[in-house]
Amino acid sequence: MKEKVDCIIVGQGIAGSVLAMELLDRGQSVKVIDNNHYHSSSLIAGGLVHPMSFRRTILSWRAEELSKFSIDYYKKKEQELDASFFEPLTFVRLFGSIEEQNTWYARRSEKPFDEVLQSFDEDWMRYDVECNFGAGRVEWSYRLFLNIFLPKVREYLEKGNCILNEKFAYEKLEVIENGVNYKELEADKIIFCEGFQYVNNPYFNYLPQNVTKGEIIVVKTKNLPEYVLSKNVFLLPLPDGNRILGATYDWDSMDLVPTQKAVDELLEKFEKISPQKPEIIEHRVGVRPTTRDRKPWLGQHPVEKQLFIFNGLGSKGVQLAPYFANKMVNYLMEEEKLEKEVDVARLTNKYFNQNVNKKN
Numbered sequence: 001m002k003e004k005v006d007c008i009i010v011g012q013g014i015a016g017s018v019l020a021m022e023l024l025d026r027g028q029s030v031k032v033i034d035n036n037h038y039h040s041s042s043l044i045a046g047g048l049v050h051p052m053s054f055r056r057t058i059l060s061w062r063a064e065e066l067s068k069f070s071i072d073y074y075k076k077k078e079q080e081l082d083a084s085f086f087e088p089l090t091f092v093r094l095f096g097s098i099e100e101q102n103t104w105y106a107r108r109s110e111k112p113f114d115e116v117l118q119s120f121d122e123d124w125m126r127y128d129v130e131c132n133f134g135a136g137r138v139e140w141s142y143r144l145f146l147n148i149f150l151p152k153v154r155e156y157l158e159k160g161n162c163i164l165n166e167k168f169a170y171e172k173l174e175v176i177e178n179g180v181n182y183k184e185l186e187a188d189k190i191i192f193c194e195g196f197q198y199v200n201n202p203y204f205n206y207l208p209q210n211v212t213k214g215e216i217i218v219v220k221t222k223n224l225p226e227y228v229l230s231k232n233v234f235l236l237p238l239p240d241g242n243r244i245l246g247a248t249y250d251w252d253s254m255d256l257v258p259t260q261k262a263v264d265e266l267l268e269k270f271e272k273i274s275p276q277k278p279e280i281i282e283h284r285v286g287v288r289p290t291t292r293d294r295k296p297w298l299g300q301h302p303v304e305k306q307l308f309i310f311n312g313l314g315s316k317g318v319q320l321a322p323y324f325a326n327k328m329v330n331y332l333m334e335e336e337k338l339e340k341e342v343d344v345a346r347l348t349n350k351y352f353n354q355n356v357n358k359k360n
């Protein structure tokens with residue numbers, strides 16, 4: 001006899017993890033299928049949560065509600081899972097020019113910048129840091145240790161017999177009238193959370209590909225302060241004393257091959273932070289599930305009504321996942337409609353109908 005669950009979820013990155021927890025919290029039964037985080041970008045991510053888009057010194061999209069929601073969420077999950085994986089960060093922006101410094105201080109007369117953008121004084125002579133135009137501190141900044149959070153969620157799912165560690169075989173999915181069958185499982189719905197690997201999903205690969213390869217290096221440095229420094233790149237202290245230097249953005253490829261070009265770019269940017277030559281300890285590569293309009297994809301397949309997607313979290317998955325998992329579950333439980341700007345249906349006319357017409 002088949003095992004019956006309300007929802008199958010494919011993928012246990014940050015998207016699938018937070019969605020699974022939300023469904024369980026609301027009394028739904030779930031089975032998550034994940035192939036041991038193969039090529040997961042969540043495990044590469046620095047796990048930073050901050051509300052800024054530094055290029056123009058503005059808040060990122062819906063930063064206030066998303067930051068506040070995610071901060072409350074992860075603090076609550078720390079208690080429920082009885083683990084420490086979320087901590088406040090001192091996040092320091094080194095200004096790149098006098099114009100940036102002026103914009104920073106001018107913005108502070110507006111809400112909520114008065115709360116977010118703080119002044120920051122430091123005796124820089126103590127450190128090996130280039131700070132020619134001053135610095136500011138960004139409030140609402142946290143770090144999620146994804147290397148702790150994801151295994152903790154997995155452990156929780158394992159205890160409840162809610163996870164299968166295997167590669168999802170799309171050809172084994174059978175869509176039936178009121179649900180889906182997958183091997184020994186029967187479910188009302190299936191929700192795909194494969195990150196950039198949605199490109200292998202025959203049901204959702206009609207969606208436009210705009211993923212972004214990202215590389216980071218782990219470096220050994222000397223005489224730098226114990227907080228995050230940001231100036232075109234970020235330098236994030238790790239518990240072992242090394243630092244993550246990241247990240248690159250490459251829109252032209254999605255192979256997971258580490259490149260010398262990325263190392264050169266990161267080291268060149270590092271030189272603007274500090275004159276020292278850091279030792280490279282490790283080089284990591286991931287692919288962000290970015291979307292053309294920079295909004296996530298939530299919702300239903302245009303034809304197969306039992307199939308859903310929760311993806312497109314881009315370069316801010318940690319901040320976006322809790323709020324939109326909550327919205328997704330409201331929608332799945334028919335408590336609320338999806339907002340148009342995140343509903344994947346916004347792409348149906350342009351990408352799905354066109355592809356279907358082309359094939360016919």
Ligand SMILES: Cc1cc2nc3c(=O)[nH]c(=O)nc-3n(C[C@H](O)[C@H](O)[C@H](O)COP(=O)(O)OP(=O)(O)OC[C@H]3O[C@@H](n4cnc5c(N)ncnc54)[C@H](O)[C@@H]3O)c2cc1C
Binds near residue numbers: 036215287
């Ligand atoms: C270099 C870099 C730095 C980043 N830094 C940050 C940061 O500081 N803060 C931040 O918020 N975001 C950051 N990001 C972005 C963040 O990584 C993404 O937003 C987020 O990880 C996306 O999560 P996801 O769950 O959608 O995808 P993923 O983490 O890729 O998870 C997808 C999961 O699905 C599984 N899967 C896929 N296909 C199958 C299949 N067929 N069968 C079974 N399992 C399958 C995979 O194994 C994986 O576990 C960074 C990204 C990169 C590349």
